[in-house]
Amino acid sequence: MSDTPIIEAQGLTRTFHLGRKSSVTALDNVRCELREGTCLAVVGESGSGKSTLARVIVGLESADAGTVRIAGTEVKPTTARRQLRERAKLVQMVFQDPQGSLNRSLPVSVTIDEMLRAHRPDLDAAGRRARVLELFAEVGLTERHADAKPAALSGGQKQRVAIARALAAEPKIIVLDEAVSALDVSVQAQVLELLKRLREEHGLSYLFITHDLSVVRDIADDVVVMRHGRIIERGPVSTVLDDPQEPYTKLLIASAPRPGWKPQRGLRDALLGAEG
Numbered sequence: 001m002s003d004t005p006i007i008e009a010q011g012l013t014r015t016f017h018l019g020r021k022s023s024v025t026a027l028d029n030v031r032c033e034l035r036e037g038t039c040l041a042v043v044g045e046s047g048s049g050k051s052t053l054a055r056v057i058v059g060l061e062s063a064d065a066g067t068v069r070i071a072g073t074e075v076k077p078t079t080a081r082r083q084l085r086e087r088a089k090l091v092q093m094v095f096q097d098p099q100g101s102l103n104r105s106l107p108v109s110v111t112i113d114e115m116l117r118a119h120r121p122d123l124d125a126a127g128r129r130a131r132v133l134e135l136f137a138e139v140g141l142t143e144r145h146a147d148a149k150p151a152a153l154s155g156g157q158k159q160r161v162a163i164a165r166a167l168a169a170e171p172k173i174i175v176l177d178e179a180v181s182a183l184d185v186s187v188q189a190q191v192l193e194l195l196k197r198l199r200e201e202h203g204l205s206y207l208f209i210t211h212d213l214s215v216v217r218d219i220a221d222d223v224v225v226m227r228h229g230r231i232i233e234r235g236p237v238s239t240v241l242d243d244p245q246e247p248y249t250k251l252l253i254a255s256a257p258r259p260g261w262k263p264q265r266g267l268r269d270a271l272l273g274a275e276g
């Protein structure tokens with residue numbers, strides 16, 4: 001772990017105009033830092049701006065104001081192939097639904113092969129095949145999985161393929177947007193263990209978007225809490241989750257399911273009305 005930021009975002013603001021009179025400020029003067037080799041979780045209710053923050057940070061979305069520096073270099077949204085490739089070398093994204101990067105009529109290894117064609121021009125077809133199998137082994141899958149079509153794999157296995165695909169670019173950072181949210185609890189725990197191991201082995205840094213506080217406790221070092229496009233609380237996970245200062249964070253924690261938890265009537269209303 002280190003204190004050197006690998007991502008530094010400052011003053012990020014993004015407003016979506018929905019019509020002549022209506023608009024949503026998805027990001028409102030957001031500042032955050034991801035320290036190299038650590039995992040920063042971004043939590044908050046649906047619509048609080050988590051995905052927009054992730055998309056602006058990786059350059060998929062533009063900001064109206066503010067700057068993002070990755071490994072010391074400012075990144076801007078671009079459609080230029082060369083710049084996109086350079087960006088992808090630094091930062092990869094894994095989404096909630098791995099299906100998006102898989103072609104249902106082709107073996108799942110094809111998605112990794114495509115990534116290697118883009119990022120490892122030094123490899124010929126045999127070299128890429130060997131690397132594909134190495135990457136599958138790294139995420140706990142076999143040659144049989146590599147040659148299967150998406151429909152033959154479980155949700156957890158498809159998410160492992162998505163992680164292998166991200167690793168194929170040999171990035172420094174992986175942005176995971178609700179990447180374990182669709183998995184059932186035991187599969188989720190296995191994928192989280194895999195992510196922890198890969199972080200150690202490859203010295204990766206994670207920006208981890210989630211609404212699930214138990215996942216935050218499991219994998220993250222630091223956390224930022226978002227509400228209405230703003231970061232309202234930040235700090236080490238144990239400080240923020242064990243001793244929250246903001247009423248909204250307290251309600252977020254109180255409303256999170258845990259063993260013995262019973263839903264409380266009106267808690268969500270209280271959450272929505274809490275002062276941030």
Ligand SMILES: Nc1ncnc2c1ncn2[C@@H]1O[C@H](COP(=O)(O)OP(=O)(O)OP(=O)(O)O)[C@@H](O)[C@H]1O
Binds near residue numbers: 044
């Ligand atoms: N392309 C877009 N066009 C219009 N509004 C958008 C767009 N993207 C996001 N928004 C709005 O910006 C706000 C923040 O959305 P965002 O997806 O970042 O939130 P989130 O915290 O990731 O939510 P969720 O957990 O449901 O994915 C929401 O009000 C959303 O409707």
